[in-house]
Amino acid sequence: MRHLRTVSIVSATALAVLAAGAILGLRETPPVTRTAGAALAAAPADRQAQAIARAQDRLRELPRDDQTWAALGVAYVERARITADPSLYPRAEGALRRSLSLRRNPSALVGLGALANARHDFAAARKYAGQAVQANPYDASAFGVLADAATQLGDRAGATAAVQRMLDLRPGLAAYARASYDLELRGDLGRAETLMGQALSAASDPADIAFCRNQLGDLAFNRGDLAAAGGHYDAGLAADPGYQPLLRGRARVRAATGSVPAALADAARVAARTPTPDTLLEYAQLLRFAGRPGEAARQLDLADAAHRVFQANGGRDDLAGAQLALARGDQATAVRLARAEFARRPFPDVADALAQALHQAGQDEAAAGYARRAVAAAPSNAAYTWHLAQIALTTGDRRTARDQLRRTRELNPYFSLTDGPTAARALAALEAHR
The missing domain is CATH 1.25.40.10 (Tetratricopeptide repeat domain)
Incomplete structure (x- = not known):
């Protein structure tokens, strides 16, 4: 996420x-x-x-x-x-x-x-x-x-x-x-990293260094370079041990490299210290992957509570509401909230969430349109290309599925603990039956 x-x-x-x-x-x-x-x-x-x-x-x-x-x-x-x-x-x-x-x-x-x-x-x-x-x-x-x-x-x-x-x-x-x-x-990750490298060179305060290292770590992770990402997260934590986004990034790297207990420890710290809907949802996903569904459900309850507090203080985030509904299998609510959010802000994350909600609700023709919008707006996001491939597989569009699965693997094979391996298997099956 x-x-x-x-x-x-x-x-x-x-x-x-x-x-x-x-x-x-x-x-x-x-x-x-x-x-x-x-x-x-x-x-x-x-x-x-x-x-x-x-x-x-x-x-x-x-x-x-x-x-x-x-x-x-x-x-x-x-x-x-x-x-x-x-x-x-x-x-x-x-x-x-x-x-x-x-x-x-x-x-x-x-x-x-x-x-x-x-x-x-x-x-x-x-x-x-x-x-x-x-x-x-x-x-x-x-x-x-x-x-x-x-x-x-x-x-x-x-x-x-x-x-x-x-x-x-x-x-x-x-x-x-x-x-x-x-x-x-x-989609220009190379120049994006160059600019953040310049920012890091100009940084002297620990908080600034931590921020720059986190951005560089995220960029490296998003292109599948786990070693570089981990190096940036570790260097950032050395500068500012309390900067929570660095722990969040390190958790992703640890999970992707098989260190799930260590990843869970990092994710738990982040969720406890910065309990936002997205940090709690991320922790819930990791707990579910680790075979701890009861604890994952508890984190979803906490995410829902955090979302309500945000709204009670003047916030509006139907994207978080849609993601919570998807995590609980409530496709109708996810579609409604994602549509409302997309009407307010047609950002790629929102288009992608709406595509997922429509796909899970069995509305693949509509889902494909929003998935294509997300990929067009942010072409370097492996999760977006995977979601478009999922929809294409369901509708029998093998060519689009193959193209998007290849793109997913090229962009970042580690984009998701569960969906990354699934994407690899789907591509292998398509390539074997060409």
């Missing part, structure tokens, strides 16, 4: 509560000088808590400081991301709207855009980012929010243009990461 890769942009403040352009922990400007040992010891969540406390202290003295209200709101958004706690979203919105009530300022608009992206309200995020760009056309952070929203809304040209503008204005870590993801979606 691919997790949603949105990015969170934060605005600069007079207090330097946060540095501009934070992308999943990346900072464009260096942190306050401290010893290397202290840097490694201070977890991102702790740094966010300190930033929130500093902003709150200042606002007690200067309650009409609109920039600090904006910074506080963005700090809540970032802390929610780090801790997987969406209950912070209403606090973020309150602080950001208070900032706007004091003065209409680009920092608060960028923050509201970042919050909307976090809640998966990508249309609202695009609106706020557009307003921020109108107020300040030289704000790279606003273009970052705009790029993230446009990507999820299926506006590939708009996303690329926003990323390019961000690169022109501030060619740092946040811009490189977005440009790399844009290239990855287009």
Whole structure:
């Protein structure tokens, strides 16, 4: 399962509560000088808590400081991301709207855009980012929010243009990461890795290094290079042992190389510390593979609870709802939710989920169309090509099935613990009966 890769942009403040352009922990400007040992010891969540406390202290003295209200709101958004706690979203919105009530300022608009992206309200995020760009056309952070929203809304040209503008204005870590993801979606993994390599070369803070290593690890895994992926994940964990996405990536590598108990240990840690629907679903899939269906069912219950908490705090994610329904065999609900999500954002992940739901519901003609859309939009994703091959096998389209199975094997034979071997067997059967 691919997790949603949105990015969170934060605005600069007079207090330097946060540095501009934070992308999943990346900072464009260096942190306050401290010893290397202290840097490694201070977890991102702790740094966010300190930033929130500093902003709150200042606002007690200067309650009409609109920039600090904006910074506080963005700090809540970032802390929610780090801790997987969406209950912070209403606090973020309150602080950001208070900032706007004091003065209409680009920092608060960028923050509201970042919050909307976090809640998966990508249309609202695009609106706020557009307003921020109108107020300040030289704000790279606003273009970052705009790029993230446009990507999820299926506006590939708009996303690329926003990323390019961000690169022109501030060619740092946040811009490189977005440009790399844009290239990855287009299937250009080589250039995507080159850009992330440049980002890594520019990184000095442990959190930045961990982020870059995780992106490079994901890129390597997605092209089937387990050794390179594992090396990046290990190097990232050496820089920042608490960066959870690295453990998630290492779990995938360990599972693919047969170290299932170690993979389960990593996945359990991630699910416990960042209990989002996708981390819990991923852990459930691994437990089911390991022959522990009761524990897998428990994780699905927890994923459902996490999804409800997300929605209760202003989030909208029918994709997660559809994936939960698929995991439980409820095809009708999966189709309904995936259709609703696709109407909001025709992103490749959503098209692929809708194709799977329709296929499992026996609607293969409709499923094939969405599967082709997913493959066309993200041609380097082995899971997408496998799902299209599955549908073709069911409908008797042997040529398409063979082509997509070959592509799946070329892209990444390790894309799924269960589906990878199944794809290999299906291809071998087709090749034997040519």
